[in-house]
Amino acid sequence: MTHARITVDRDFTIAEVPRRLFGQFVEHMGRCVYTGIYEPGHPAADARGFRTDVLELVRELGPTVVRYPGGNFVSGYRWEDGVGPVADRPVRMDGAWHTIETNAFGLHEFMDWSREAEVEVMEAINLGTRGVEEARALVEYANHPGGTYWSDLRRRNGAEDPFGIKLWCLGNELDGPWQIGHKTAHEYGRLAQETAKAMKLVDPEIELVAVGSSNRQMPTFGTWEHTVLTHAYEEVDYISMHAYYREQDGDAASFLAEGVEMDTFIDGVISTIDAVKAAGKHSKQVNISFDEWNVWDFDRFNDVEEGEVAAAGWREHPRLIEDTYTVTDAVVVGTFLHSLLRHGDRVKIANQAQLVNVIAPIRSEEGGPAWRQTIFWPFARMARMAKGRILRLAISSTKGETARFGDVDEVDAVATWDESSGRLALFVANRSLASEATVDLDLHGLRATAVRSAEVLTVPDDGDRLTANVEHAPDAVGLRPLDGVAIDDGAVRLTLPALSWSAVEFEVARG
Structure with missing residues (x-):
């Protein structure tokens, strides 16, 4: 995991x-x-x-x-x-x-x-x-x-x-x-x-x-x-x-x-x-x-x-x-x-x-x-x-072994905060080819109040990672809803499929 x-x-x-x-x-x-x-x-x-x-x-x-x-x-x-x-x-x-x-x-x-x-x-x-x-x-x-x-x-x-x-x-x-x-x-x-x-x-x-x-x-x-x-x-x-x-x-x-x-x-x-x-x-x-x-x-x-x-x-x-x-x-x-x-x-x-x-x-x-x-x-x-300010994230992730780069974070992310709209945008990739990822957000100075949107791009249930992905073809793949986003008293956890890229937007308030 x-x-x-x-x-x-x-x-x-x-x-x-x-x-x-x-x-x-x-x-x-x-x-x-x-x-x-x-x-x-x-x-x-x-x-x-x-x-x-x-x-x-x-x-x-x-x-x-x-x-x-x-x-x-x-x-x-x-x-x-x-x-x-x-x-x-x-x-x-x-x-x-x-x-x-x-x-x-x-x-x-x-x-x-x-x-x-x-x-x-x-x-x-x-x-x-x-x-x-x-x-x-x-x-x-x-x-x-x-x-x-x-x-x-x-x-x-x-x-x-x-x-x-x-x-x-x-x-x-x-x-x-x-x-x-x-x-x-x-x-x-x-x-x-x-x-x-x-x-x-x-x-x-x-x-x-x-x-x-x-x-x-x-x-x-x-x-x-x-x-x-x-x-x-x-x-x-x-x-x-x-x-x-x-x-x-x-x-x-x-x-x-x-x-x-x-x-x-x-x-x-x-x-x-x-x-x-x-x-x-x-x-x-x-x-x-x-x-x-x-x-x-x-x-x-x-x-x-x-x-x-x-x-x-x-x-x-x-x-x-x-x-x-x-x-x-x-x-x-x-x-x-x-x-x-x-x-x-x-x-x-x-x-x-x-x-x-x-x-x-x-x-x-x-x-x-x-x-x-x-x-x-x-x-x-x-x-x-991606609007407003780019946030400087600190990421602690499970490592994955690679031949070219050694051990690399399996989760990679970047985020922006737009104070004028009160929105936090998180873009996150799970690089693992086999493992689902759980991601906990530790927010300081901001409090998540709602999920505005959550989408994920990943391998279809009946496909593989090399599935051709042209939208006019029968095996087309696009963004789909990301269900694994939970907010509990301001604490945020995401569950990401293996080999996926996600975009999640939160409504936030100053904490």
């Missing part, structure tokens, strides 16, 4: 919940854009070609910010190709994903879509094949009211008012040899610094994200961040993190504990930022944008699909990394969201990659339905329920 005690103290807080922590990512890759968010002629498409069935699911998912248009794609992208009359836009070869880009969907279309989806735009610029001049031109095009070449071109292209994009990425994964325009840390650091200066001369109110390491296993991890920030600390506001995780060799216990790895990764980047801040005697604080993260079975893509794509030649929006997610994947995604939230004092932006079809919480078929995957649910509930 697994048991945990979670101590919650009203006065031990981390930070206000950063609303940009619940971001998503749309890249011109595979079917994320074409037949994902945009499919003229689909029965559910509006007059602009936006799939309204997908839009409805996006609104339910609840992202606050969406990064666009890449990703690897952006390092060879000419933003000018995606503006102006669609009939006049050039068709290009995209070397990042070995596909044909029609440019039927570009900046104006994405801005219109983002307003429909009610999300903030996080725009990435190309610092692989392009540089300072192209970046400042794009800021002028997007954000300047008018009276200049680029702003007047935007107006002629149908957007009288500025787009007002305030969040920008200075390139993508340029530490990676696979990236078009790969650079050393010194090369990128200087380019990022000068590009940032030029962009902020056009619009001093924008926020900028410098490229960090593509993952923690990169040979330059740590030194890359240190070098880049040594050059550009004063010019940028965030440095990025990217990470993808998977189950290896059937080792589910280690996979379920990957949140420990994410915690370690974040702590390492924070340490590097603070070392540069101290050495440079800077007063401002650079924070983190974890702008690509998810579960991704990338062995399948590298070993099979990549070869198939190359053999098939150049195609428009082929199927790429359309993973089908399981209950295990959803529990792991829940713990990643826990990690991001408990680092909310320094991780201010995060984007799950990607929104539709490409390793996504939402799937769709060309001409067919759109549906939710298992990983949809932890994101949707946390985006809706």
Whole structure:
């Protein structure tokens, strides 16, 4: 039997919940854009070609910010190709994903879509094949009211008012040899610094994200961040993190504990930022944008699909990394969201990659339905329920043995308290594959008066942990009521199924 005690103290807080922590990512890759968010002629498409069935699911998912248009794609992208009359836009070869880009969907279309989806735009610029001049031109095009070449071109292209994009990425994964325009840390650091200066001369109110390491296993991890920030600390506001995780060799216990790895990764980047801040005697604080993260079975893509794509030649929006997610994947995604939230004092932006079809919480078929995957649910509930202050929890849990991380807490949790509404939100995972867990909440300064909602995502009674979990399939799995929540004179106990992720909201009063 697994048991945990979670101590919650009203006065031990981390930070206000950063609303940009619940971001998503749309890249011109595979079917994320074409037949994902945009499919003229689909029965559910509006007059602009936006799939309204997908839009409805996006609104339910609840992202606050969406990064666009890449990703690897952006390092060879000419933003000018995606503006102006669609009939006049050039068709290009995209070397990042070995596909044909029609440019039927570009900046104006994405801005219109983002307003429909009610999300903030996080725009990435190309610092692989392009540089300072192209970046400042794009800021002028997007954000300047008018009276200049680029702003007047935007107006002629149908957007009288500025787009007002305030969040920008200075390139993508340029530490990676696979990236078009790969650079050393010194090369990128200087380019990022000068590009940032030029962009902020056009619009001093924008926020900028410098490229960090593509993952923690990169040979330059740590030194890359240190070098880049040594050059550009004063010019940028965030440095990025990217990470993808998977189950290896059937080792589910280690996979379920990957949140420990994410915690370690974040702590390492924070340490590097603070070392540069101290050495440079800077007063401002650079924070983190974890702008690509998810579960991704990338062995399948590298070993099979990549070869198939190359053999098939150049195609428009082929199927790429359309993973089908399981209950295990959803529990792991829940713990990643826990990690991001408990680092909310320094991780201010995060984007799950990607929104539709490409390793996504939402799937769709060309001409067919759109549906939710298992990983949809932890994101949707946390985006809706995590409000107010992030609480600093003390967790004492039964340990589970893992091959990669040693003994790890079988219960992982994070909580928020919204004083204005009088609600405490608890998000909790039981990582044990076999044992039900009892969890006692030890509340200090707060008194639970009622359970407002309680839901759990777990293996169906007639299934197993590898059950495919697409909602339009007969074996679909979603959230269901969590019955095992009891309040007795203010004392709270939860009973959680094995391999589960739960979201519970309490009405609370000051104690």
